[in-house]
Amino acid sequence: MISLRNVSKVYNGNVKALDRVSLNIDKGEFVFIVGTSGAGKSTLIKMIYREETPSSGQVFVLGKDLSKMRRREVPYLRRRIGVVFQDFKLLEDKNAWENVAFALEVTGTPKREVNRRVTQVLNLVGLLDRRDAFPNELSGGEQQRIAIARALVRNPDILLADEPSGNLDPKTAMEIFNTLERANIYGTTVVVATHAHDIVDSLRKRVVELRGGTLVRDERRGAYNH
Amino acid sequence: MRLVGYMFSQTFRSIWRNKGSSFLSALTTGFALFLLGISFLVSVNLGFMYQMAETQMEIQAYMDKEATWTQLAGAVSQIREIPGVSEVKYVSKEDALEELREMFKDKASVLDSLEEDNPLPPNVRIKTVGAEHIPDVVEALQSLDIVDDVMYQEEVSRRLVQIGKAVQYLSLGGMLVVGLVSVMVIANSIRLAIDARRQEIGIMKLVGATDGFVLMPFLLEGVLLGLLGSVIGTGFAMGGYNWVSVKIAEFIPFMPIVGLDQESIWNMFGIMALTGVMVGLTGSAFSVRRHLRV
Numbered sequence: 001m002i003s004l005r006n007v008s009k010v011y012n013g014n015v016k017a018l019d020r021v022s023l024n025i026d027k028g029e030f031v032f033i034v035g036t037s038g039a040g041k042s043t044l045i046k047m048i049y050r051e052e053t054p055s056s057g058q059v060f061v062l063g064k065d066l067s068k069m070r071r072r073e074v075p076y077l078r079r080r081i082g083v084v085f086q087d088f089k090l091l092e093d094k095n096a097w098e099n100v101a102f103a104l105e106v107t108g109t110p111k112r113e114v115n116r117r118v119t120q121v122l123n124l125v126g127l128l129d130r131r132d133a134f135p136n137e138l139s140g141g142e143q144q145r146i147a148i149a150r151a152l153v154r155n156p157d158i159l160l161a162d163e164p165s166g167n168l169d170p171k172t173a174m175e176i177f178n179t180l181e182r183a184n185i186y187g188t189t190v191v192v193a194t195h196a197h198d199i200v201d202s203l204r205k206r207v208v209e210l211r212g213g214t215l216v217r218d219e220r221r222g223a224y225n226h
Numbered sequence: 227m228r229l230v231g232y233m234f235s236q237t238f239r240s241i242w243r244n245k246g247s248s249f250l251s252a253l254t255t256g257f258a259l260f261l262l263g264i265s266f267l268v269s270v271n272l273g274f275m276y277q278m279a280e281t282q283m284e285i286q287a288y289m290d291k292e293a294t295w296t297q298l299a300g301a302v303s304q305i306r307e308i309p310g311v312s313e314v315k316y317v318s319k320e321d322a323l324e325e326l327r328e329m330f331k332d333k334a335s336v337l338d339s340l341e342e343d344n345p346l347p348p349n350v351r352i353k354t355v356g357a358e359h360i361p362d363v364v365e366a367l368q369s370l371d372i373v374d375d376v377m378y379q380e381e382v383s384r385r386l387v388q389i390g391k392a393v394q395y396l397s398l399g400g401m402l403v404v405g406l407v408s409v410m411v412i413a414n415s416i417r418l419a420i421d422a423r424r425q426e427i428g429i430m431k432l433v434g435a436t437d438g439f440v441l442m443p444f445l446l447e448g449v450l451l452g453l454l455g456s457v458i459g460t461g462f463a464m465g466g467y468n469w470v471s472v473k474i475a476e477f478i479p480f481m482p483i484v485g486l487d488q489e490s491i492w493n494m495f496g497i498m499a500l501t502g503v504m505v506g507l508t509g510s511a512f513s514v515r516r517h518l519r520v
């Protein structure tokens with residue numbers, strides 16, 4: 001499903017963000033990417049949805065070699081990958097429903113289909129009753145769940161999350177990870193970069209650790225620290 | 227279908243959001259197109275003048291206002307003797323006024339004041355056997371004392387054509403300059419529109435909108451601004467033309483001015499709309515390339 005082969009990424013000719021990273025992630029897996037600040041977690045996530053391309057090495061996602069992928073194919077890759085960020089990235093002038101529907105509208109999904117899927121996914125994140133609320137009327141946790149709903153509305157093969165609980169208190173963070181787990185149960189492959197030790201420790205999923213751009217640990221049912 | 231509706235509503239919202247700069251864009255484009263329109267209208271008139279010049283190779287000899295009947299009659303027979311002359315027609319000052327009245331049926335009241343003290347000189351209209359005789363005949367006429375001034379349509383038309391050409395070049399040149407400015411103003415307007423929607427664009431790309439879908443509303447916005455400009459330009463060109471025609475009819479009655487019929491208005495609008503669309507598209511494409519990185 002996701003396969004990195006000897007991937008290195010050098011920014012601006014000198015910052016080595018990833019250093020010969022090889023990694024395989026199968027369909028249906030739930031993977032934590034951990035590591036100190038600057039270890040290369042976000043860079044790795046960006047490789048997967050082709051926000052960045054490797055300086056060397058290859059990235060295969062959903063059977064495609066991303067280094068050979070043409071620009072105009074990228075949107076179709078992105079339609080099969082949901083992405084969630086620390087800062088939610090919701091549009092302030094759209095309410096919860098519209099923010100989620102937006103992801104379908106910009107690809108020309110028929111209205112009935114939009115209604116059906118948005119209802120479904122807002123139900124999944126438990127916020128169907130807040131559908132008319134605007135982002136500034138929602139708590140951070142609720143906003144992040146709306147962002148997750150948007151990432152999931154297309155029923156993607158892969159869900160990527162880059163520090164999804166970075167701005168949230170521990171209890172709310174747990175809710176977010178439960179929501180991600182729920183998506184995982186429905187078959188979506190989930191990759192999460194995070195600093196949330198407690199959660200990583202309690203969920204016991206596969207843990208991949210980066211240090212200075214190199215992969216130093218890949219452990220089944222791992223913990224935040226070795 | 228839904229995509230198209232979505233893009234149009236985005237475009238209109240965007241134009242409305244940046245009202246000021248949108249209006250400025252449409253106005254400068256309108257001005258550029260107004261100049262283009264002038265050039266178009268002049269060229270319509272030039273064509274008309276060429277036609278006139280061809281069909282009416284008639285020489286007019288304006289006679290001395292003080293001349294007596296005998297002198298005039300003598301002059302007419304003298305003129306008949308000039309080699310190359312085929313037809314000679316005498317027009318008295320009263321006839322001349324009457325002719326003018328004919329030409330300006332509806333605006334004839336302007337001429338009422340001329341009635342009491344008719345300033346028009348009596349004149350003689352001469353046709354030659356062929357255009358090649360005109361210079362010689364004109365020269366012969368000018369040598370007669372009783373003849374004050376000689377004019378022939380070809381000469382008049384030639385001068386008008388010269389003036390017309392000058393106006394045309396000037397307006398076309400102006401149009402190029404102002405057109406370039408409009409491209410820049412539209413580009414700026416589109417840049418503002420892009421900036422206002424940066425976050426939205428980022429999310430669109432994230433969730434898999436195609437490049438075409440992302441940039442289309444901005445190109446459309448440029449096109450609409452250009453079209454709006456062409457409406458403004460046509461309005462001003464038509465208004466200006468009507469005003470100028472009335473003024474010309476008042477002050478230079480002999481100058482032929484083509485009336486604007488439905489067809490030429492549509493032709494003009496068509497040319498302007500096409501140019502407006504190109505200007506808008508160029509401006510928006512420029513900004514989209516620079517600021518959208520797609």
Ligand SMILES: Nc1ncnc2c1ncn2[C@@H]1O[C@H](COP(=O)(O)OP(=O)(O)OP(=O)(O)O)[C@@H](O)[C@H]1O
Nearest residue numbers: 011012015016017036037038039040041042043044
């Ligand atoms: N666009 C960029 N241009 C230049 N350098 C970059 C860029 N993005 C990241 N870097 C550098 O690459 C390295 C890895 O950054 P990355 O964002 O992947 O780390 P991270 O593990 O996500 O850190 P954090 O936990 O703080 O989010 C850092 O040294 C960073 O400064």
Ligand SMILES: [Mg+2]
Nearest residue numbers: 041042043162
């Ligand atoms: Mg990061």
